[in-house]
Amino acid sequence: MSDRVLDVKNLSIDIPLAEGMLHAVDGIDIHVDKGETLCIVGESGCGKSLTSLAVMDLLPKKAIRRLERLDLAGASILDYSEQQMSDIRGSKMGMIFQEPMTSLNPAFTIGNQMVETLQRHRKMNRVAARDLAKRMLEKVGITAADQRLNQYPHQLSGGLRQRVMIAMTLLCEPELIIADEPTTALDVTIQAQILLLLQELQSEFDMGLILITHDLGVVARIATRVAVMYAGQIVEQGTVKQIFDNPMHPYTRGLMRCIPVPGKTKPGEPLGSIPGMVPSLVGKFTGCRFAERCDHVTDACRQSDIELRAESGKTQGYRCIIDAKEMAKVA
Amino acid sequence: MPITDEVKLDDGSKLGSLTKKIRGHQGMIIGSVIVFAVIAIALLAPLLAPHDPYEQDLMKRLLPPFWDSRGSWEHIFGTDHLGRDYLSRLIYGARISLLIGIGAALISGLIGTIMGVMAGYFGGRVDMVVTFLITVRLSMPVVLVALAVVAIVGGSLQVVITVLGLLLWDRFAVVMRSSTLQIRSMDYVAAAQAVGCSVSRVLMTEVMPNVVNNLIVITTIEIAHAIILEAALSFLGLGVQPPLPSWGLMVSEGKDMMLFEPWLITIPGVALFLLVLAINLMGDGVRDITAPENRN
Amino acid sequence: MSAVMINAKNVTRNFSISRGMFRGKQILRAVSGVDLTVKKGEVLALVGESGCGKTTLAKIILGLLPQTTGSVDLCGQSIMDLPRLELARTIQPIFQDPYSSLNPRKTIGSIIGLPMRVQGVENSATIRRKVQKTMDLVGLAARHYNAYPNQLSGGQRQRVAIARALVNRPQIVVCDEPTSALDVSVQSQILNLLSDLRKELNLTYIIISHNLAVVEHIATRVAVMYLGRLVEEAKTSILFNNPHHPYTRALLESVLTPEPDLGIPNTQLGASYPNPIDPPSGCAFHPRCAQVMPHCAMTPPLSNNVNGRFVECHIYNDDSAENAD
Numbered sequence: 001m002s003d004r005v006l007d008v009k010n011l012s013i014d015i016p017l018a019e020g021m022l023h024a025v026d027g028i029d030i031h032v033d034k035g036e037t038l039c040i041v042g043e044s045g046c047g048k049s050l051t052s053l054a055v056m057d058l059l060p061k062k063a064i065r066r067l068e069r070l071d072l073a074g075a076s077i078l079d080y081s082e083q084q085m086s087d088i089r090g091s092k093m094g095m096i097f098q099e100p101m102t103s104l105n106p107a108f109t110i111g112n113q114m115v116e117t118l119q120r121h122r123k124m125n126r127v128a129a130r131d132l133a134k135r136m137l138e139k140v141g142i143t144a145a146d147q148r149l150n151q152y153p154h155q156l157s158g159g160l161r162q163r164v165m166i167a168m169t170l171l172c173e174p175e176l177i178i179a180d181e182p183t184t185a186l187d188v189t190i191q192a193q194i195l196l197l198l199q200e201l202q203s204e205f206d207m208g209l210i211l212i213t214h215d216l217g218v219v220a221r222i223a224t225r226v227a228v229m230y231a232g233q234i235v236e237q238g239t240v241k242q243i244f245d246n247p248m249h250p251y252t253r254g255l256m257r258c259i260p261v262p263g264k265t266k267p268g269e270p271l272g273s274i275p276g277m278v279p280s281l282v283g284k285f286t287g288c289r290f291a292e293r294c295d296h297v298t299d300a301c302r303q304s305d306i307e308l309r310a311e312s313g314k315t316q317g318y319r320c321i322i323d324a325k326e327m328a329k330v331a
Numbered sequence: 332m333p334i335t336d337e338v339k340l341d342d343g344s345k346l347g348s349l350t351k352k353i354r355g356h357q358g359m360i361i362g363s364v365i366v367f368a369v370i371a372i373a374l375l376a377p378l379l380a381p382h383d384p385y386e387q388d389l390m391k392r393l394l395p396p397f398w399d400s401r402g403s404w405e406h407i408f409g410t411d412h413l414g415r416d417y418l419s420r421l422i423y424g425a426r427i428s429l430l431i432g433i434g435a436a437l438i439s440g441l442i443g444t445i446m447g448v449m450a451g452y453f454g455g456r457v458d459m460v461v462t463f464l465i466t467v468r469l470s471m472p473v474v475l476v477a478l479a480v481v482a483i484v485g486g487s488l489q490v491v492i493t494v495l496g497l498l499l500w501d502r503f504a505v506v507m508r509s510s511t512l513q514i515r516s517m518d519y520v521a522a523a524q525a526v527g528c529s530v531s532r533v534l535m536t537e538v539m540p541n542v543v544n545n546l547i548v549i550t551t552i553e554i555a556h557a558i559i560l561e562a563a564l565s566f567l568g569l570g571v572q573p574p575l576p577s578w579g580l581m582v583s584e585g586k587d588m589m590l591f592e593p594w595l596i597t598i599p600g601v602a603l604f605l606l607v608l609a610i611n612l613m614g615d616g617v618r619d620i621t622a623p624e625n626r627n
Numbered sequence: 628m629s630a631v632m633i634n635a636k637n638v639t640r641n642f643s644i645s646r647g648m649f650r651g652k653q654i655l656r657a658v659s660g661v662d663l664t665v666k667k668g669e670v671l672a673l674v675g676e677s678g679c680g681k682t683t684l685a686k687i688i689l690g691l692l693p694q695t696t697g698s699v700d701l702c703g704q705s706i707m708d709l710p711r712l713e714l715a716r717t718i719q720p721i722f723q724d725p726y727s728s729l730n731p732r733k734t735i736g737s738i739i740g741l742p743m744r745v746q747g748v749e750n751s752a753t754i755r756r757k758v759q760k761t762m763d764l765v766g767l768a769a770r771h772y773n774a775y776p777n778q779l780s781g782g783q784r785q786r787v788a789i790a791r792a793l794v795n796r797p798q799i800v801v802c803d804e805p806t807s808a809l810d811v812s813v814q815s816q817i818l819n820l821l822s823d824l825r826k827e828l829n830l831t832y833i834i835i836s837h838n839l840a841v842v843e844h845i846a847t848r849v850a851v852m853y854l855g856r857l858v859e860e861a862k863t864s865i866l867f868n869n870p871h872h873p874y875t876r877a878l879l880e881s882v883l884t885p886e887p888d889l890g891i892p893n894t895q896l897g898a899s900y901p902n903p904i905d906p907p908s909g910c911a912f913h914p915r916c917a918q919v920m921p922h923c924a925m926t927p928p929l930s931n932n933v934n935g936r937f938v939e940c941h942i943y944n945d946d947s948a949e950n951a952d
């Protein structure tokens with residue numbers, strides 16, 4: 001299993017609030033292989049961003065993280081100290097955020113920040129570091145890289161900033177990149193370019209990529225595997241084809257009906273919708289978390305927790321008491 | 332059309348949750364208790380004061396407070412250099428301090444809020460003029476200007492209130508300008524304009540309610556500020572004129588005897604400190620409690 | 628023939644950008660010479676990248692921003708001549724972010740009732756009845772009447788914003804990215820609601836969106852903007868089936884539909900959107916255009932009517948003589 005870049009087992013995140021304990025993430029297993037793109041998709045508040053922060057050990061201070069296993073490139077980093085994690089974050093795994101301005105320092109030029117990263121993590125001298133920084137900017141499709149190195153983040157457009165962010169993340173040739181809604185703040189034309197760039201670089205550097213998004217269009221086009229999250233749990237996972245061609249969980253099916261697809265949904269016809277609201281995750285929760293919004297709900301759904309069941313040779317799994325045969329009938 | 336998404340509504344009434352929040356804010360409770368106590372003392376001064384604050388009795392001058400072996404319960408806080416009862420002067424002094432604090436803050440609040448809100452809402456030239464006026468005002472040393480004006484016009488309660496009122500509007504203007512700018516960019520302001528609201532209506536119903544908590548906080552800061560400035564002016568002999576019992580004046584009059592009769596400056600000094608601290612605590616609390624994101 | 632609801636002629640809006648104290652001002656042309664007609668019952672979508680002027684144009688049509696030159700007529704009357712209240716009865720906006728479009732200090736009932744009070748309705752029982760009727764229309768429970776915005780979810784807030792826009796029954800509604808701040812499952816509910824309301828109340832919509840899948844679903848006509856200019860405009864089906872302008876084509880190619888087999892499109896658009904303060908010469912799109920010709924950098928293209936659409940591109944200038952009607 002040398003290809004496995006990231007292996008997370010049984011991740012839970014609890015956040016103590018005034019009203020009680022918020023079980024934001026509950027027992028999540030994810031893994032990413034080299035050259036693979038895992039898309040974590042879900043609506044706001046489902047815990048997808050917290051999951052990524054937990055992997056990077058960047059959770060807010062008061063959040064409580066519980067994990068059974070956290071392996072990066074075959075080695076356990078579960079017991080790493082703050083300092084060790086901080087070294088790893090710059091070098092072995094990188095993170096790209098929705099708004100690059102939050103992770104670029106406005107007081108320093110792009111070049112300064114890139115050179116500093118290289119000096120710190122790869123112990124390079126200034127000249128070599130600057131040279132590599134320049135080549136990396138060119139690699140992410142930035143023209144006039146020499147001039148850009150002397151510019152400040154606010155002088156760049158949103159798309160350029162995201163490219164710079166990607167270049168900075170790639171400087172130390174990480175094994176894993178986690179991108180949290182990297183294109184949500186960008187225009188559609190720029191979005192396609194950035195995603196394409198990410199995909200090309202990923203295969204060139206043979207990295208694992210975790211992409212967190214709420215946009216099913218992005219998922220369909222870039223993912224190798226997909227994990228659908230709902231209310232702190234993975235409710236369905238599988239390869240991108242399995243999820244899009246044959247969604248099993250009622251929530252995944254509901255999501256697919258909500259988006260207009262040219263050729264499938266007729267213009268002007270009403271779209272599907274998922275009535276109801278995400279349940280509150282404060283306090284103990286028993287039973288299926290989607291039960292309140294599900295069309296196929298039975299009493300059994302509410303009585304005990306539902307396990308993720310494996311289907312189609314184990315690559316697809318979903319968390320529902322209805323088995324595949326019955327599901328085919330109700331659909 | 333079905334009702335499709337639900338959120339639980341607050342069961343408790345608006346008032347109930349507000350009292351709960353106030354109860355959770357200790358600084359605010361302590362501050363308000365002191366402030367309201369001082370207000371009550373000021374209002375009820377004639378009933379509370381054991382003696383006439385102006386009545387001199389040179390035979391009884393410089394009596395120490397009751398905790399001193401030479402002190403008596405007749406004059407709980409002793410007497411000053413003219414034999415006036417110190418507690419009574421302190422009680423009447425609360426009136427002066429509050430009057431000056433509130434009066435000056437009202438005048439400066441009115442000036443600063445109008446200027447700040449106009450600048451923030453209309454922007455452009457109006458903003459340029461207001462920003463310029465703020466810069467001019469900030470480059471004037473308050474105490475020196477106040478001293479000069481009082482020296483020329485002559486000190487009196489009205490003069491001190493007016494002068495401080497005309498000098499302390501800068502913080503109101505700065506804060507109101509920036510909070511109005513922020514509110515102005517919200518879509519609900521654009522929505523109100525699109526709905527046909529007049530400018531004054533937009534300002535009164537959309538902008539003001541959302542900047543009023545900042546206004547309250549600044550008002551408390553400026554009340555405290557004015558009280559301290561009055562004390563400073565009176566201490567320098569250019570504020571409220573004797574024999575009015577201002578706390579600053581009391582410190583000033585006591586400074587000559589500081590070494591032998593330290594209570595003469597400690598008592599009004601502590602009173603000033605407590606009042607200003609309490610007002611600031613209250614302001615902090617008001618800001619925390621009225622922030623709309625805390626409403627739920 | 629349905630009535631013309633909006634008729635914009637040669638609308639231009641300039642902003643002056645200050646470059647610091649001693650360097651004088653520069654002109655930013657946010658909207659430059661746009662002609663637009665919207666008929667009753669139509670859903671016109673304005674699409675384009677951020678900074679293309681679509682929001683500025685919408686603000687001009689709403690009367691929130693005066694145009695520098697040109698004219699806008701609503702229902703045959705110039706917006707400059709329309710009294711404020713009449714304008715508000717004719718056209719209403721719905722904003723993108725339901726968290727910023729509702730005053731956090733006011734109750735839902737008071738937010739939805741505001742347009743009526745502004746129009747001079749004073750009887751509070753009348754207001755209450757009408758507000759509750761409108762809340763029912765947009766799918767809000769009556770018990771939310773005294774709630775504050777922060778007690779509602781994003782979808783419910785957007786319903787409140789829609790109710791506020793509709794309470795006085797305007798004829799035109801301008802929706803600026805009405806669903807992009809919402810979750811996928813809520814998004815479809817709001818889109819369905821907007822469609823239902825249009826039929827029920829016989830509304831005309833202008834919808835600004837960058838989500839072209841949504842546009843294709845809901846719009847009857849699409850206008851594509853680039854750097855303040857309208858570059859192509861046509862019926863939705865015509866535009867989506869056979870886009871003419873290279874920019875429209877690139878825009879449509881970059882839409883990521885949920886079809887896993889297709890992969891990520893390469894739009895060849897080049898990285899950067901030009902700086903609107905310093906627009907490119909000739910055709911503003913030429914630095915990014917895949918089909919650029921030598922004279923594109925020199926002369927701005929003329930507008931044409933080709934194959935049932937409006938398009939502004941040199942490619943269609945040459946054969947415009949044959950296609951023009």
